Amino acid sequence: MKRTQVAIVGAGPAGLLLGQLLHKEGIDTLILERRSAEYVGSRIRAGVLEPGTVDVLERAGVASRLHAEGLIHDGVEIGFRGQRHRIDLKALTGKGVTVYGQTEITHDLMNARAASGAPSVYEAEDVALHELAGTSPRVSYRHQGVAHEVACDFIAGCDGFHGVSRRSIPASVLKVFERVYPFGWLGLLADVPPPWHELIYANSERGFALASLRSPTRVRCYVQCSLEDRVENWSDEQFWDEFRRRIGDEMAARISNAPSIEKSIAPLRSFVAEPLRFGRLFLAGDAAHIVPPTGAKGLNLAASDVLYLYESLRSFYREKSERGLDEYSPRCLKRIWRAERFSWWMTSQLHRFPDDAFGRRMQETELEYLFESRAAQQSMAENYVGLPFEPMGGS
Numbered sequence: 261m262k263r264t265q266v267a268i269v270g271a272g273p274a275g276l277l278l279g280q281l282l283h284k285e286g287i288d289t290l291i292l293e294r295r296s297a298e299y300v301g302s303r304i305r306a307g308v309l310e311p312g313t314v315d316v317l318e319r320a321g322v323a324s325r326l327h328a329e330g331l332i333h334d335g336v337e338i339g340f341r342g343q344r345h346r347i348d349l350k351a352l353t354g355k356g357v358t359v360y361g362q363t364e365i366t367h368d369l370m371n372a373r374a375a376s377g378a379p380s381v382y383e384a385e386d387v388a389l390h391e392l393a394g395t396s397p398r399v400s401y402r403h404q405g406v407a408h409e410v411a412c413d414f415i416a417g418c419d420g421f422h423g424v425s426r427r428s429i430p431a432s433v434l435k436v437f438e439r440v441y442p443f444g445w446l447g448l449l450a451d452v453p454p455p456w457h458e459l460i461y462a463n464s465e466r467g468f469a470l471a472s473l474r475s476p477t478r479v480r481c482y483v484q485c486s487l488e489d490r491v492e493n494w495s496d497e498q499f500w501d502e503f504r505r506r507i508g509d510e511m512a513a514r515i516s517n518a519p520s521i522e523k524s525i526a527p528l529r530s531f532v533a534e535p536l537r538f539g540r541l542f543l544a545g546d547a548a549h550i551v552p553p554t555g556a557k558g559l560n561l562a563a564s565d566v567l568y569l570y571e572s573l574r575s576f577y578r579e580k581s582e583r584g585l586d587e588y589s590p591r592c593l594k595r596i597w598r599a600e601r602f603s604w605w606m607t608s609q610l611h612r613f614p615d616d617a618f619g620r621r622m623q624e625t626e627l628e629y630l631f632e633s634r635a636a637q638q639s640m641a642e643n644y645v646g647l648p649f650e651p652m653g654g655s
């Protein structure tokens with residue numbers, strides 16, 4: 261049987277980042293990923309990074325391209341009743357956010373892992389976790405038809421919402437909190453220079469829209485859609501027509517009908533599983549929680565979980581202390597629930613909910629208050645750029 265110190269399930273941003281941080285610390289890892297490297301490297305997802313996430317990527321030694329190509333945004337805009345209102349993140353918090361696609365982060369992390377020589381197995385099938393409650397857990401899997409088993413000290417469950425790790429925790433231990441929203445986001449990626457300089461979140465009579473970007477030549481735009489909608493029912497022209505109706509006249513006149521290079525529908529969900537630890541298994545990232553993408557928090561939360569797990573494991577191996585491991589779940593959950601609250605708040609204020617006249621008035625009132633009150637803007641801004649990390653051993 262092979263052996264490693266930390267077996268990492270999943271090569272998304274959480275798994276790859278944890279692998280890189282632990283490798284720099286001299287801790288052995290094996291990454292097991294269900295999909296192919298090409299598939300993982302081509303997934304289009306998040307794009308807004310909090311300064312704290314950039315710090316973690318720097319610490320992992322994978323931030324040089326991010327600094328060269330990432331775009332710093334000092335504000336975001338909210339479109340409402342035909343006007344755009346800017347939330348000046350920099351003036352309100354002293355910080356901005358960095359726009360750099362998750363796909364690029366994944367490439368940077370995959371390249372760093374390949375350069376480090378640390379092992380990864382892509383297309384690992386039937387990954388299963390064993391003996392989690394003891395001190396000698398194991399992971400079994402099949403690769404190219406051959407069965408393998410790996411002994412380890414710890415298992416990091418970084419395998420996303422549909423992975424095997426969370427499901428390996430007994431139902432009697434796990435508590436799940438969930439809200440499914442009655443709409444989804446239809447997203448379109450296109451190679452066209454964005455006419456907007458910062459993200460525009462629009463609350464329109466026809467529903468939510470988001471004007472976003474991934475680079476100076478690539479836009480990522482979304483419209484709120486029905487959960488019954490299918491991507492094949494939306495031509496690019498129909499998407500752009502609907503986007504224009506929602507985003508406001510000025511931007512509507514400036515964006516062209518660029519052909520899509522990717523188009524997909526994502527449902528919106530809030531989800532938290534507690535605790536994030538069962539014996540020697542630790543969940544991190546989407547394996548433990550999902551936020552609706554409105555607050556741009558999913559990837560950022562994955563990065564803070566990973567930082568906390570890395571610090572806990574480092575302290576175990578360096579100082580033989582289990583304190584960080586014991587603290588891991590409550591330490592993560594404090595930040596997770598705050599990001600859940602913010603993502604739920606952004607989602608609640610910006611979308612059209614079916615048959616909810618009272619809710620609509622509440623939205624209007626909330627947004628008017630936000631535009632008029634510096635205190636309300638400050639609250640939004642400090643959440644948007646990311647709340648501080650909890651120190652290990654903190655209260």
Ligand SMILES: Cc1cc2nc3c(=O)[nH]c(=O)nc-3n(C[C@H](O)[C@H](O)[C@H](O)COP(=O)(O)OP(=O)(O)OC[C@H]3O[C@@H](n4cnc5c(N)ncnc54)[C@H](O)[C@@H]3O)c2cc1C
Pocket residue numbers: 269270271272273274275292293294295300304305306307308362384387418419420421422423424524525526544545546547553555556557558559560562
């Ligand atoms: C369509 C979409 C759009 C999004 N947009 C945004 C956004 O705009 N802003 C934002 O902040 N966040 C966004 N997110 C969320 C963000 O992308 C995630 O929070 C982030 O990818 C979490 O990283 P992760 O590594 O925890 O999970 P994942 O990226 O899901 O990675 C998990 C990995 O585990 C692998 N895996 C799963 N099961 C197994 C198994 N049994 N064995 C081995 N490997 C397995 C998967 O193949 C995958 O590679 C979006 C997510 C989606 C799906």
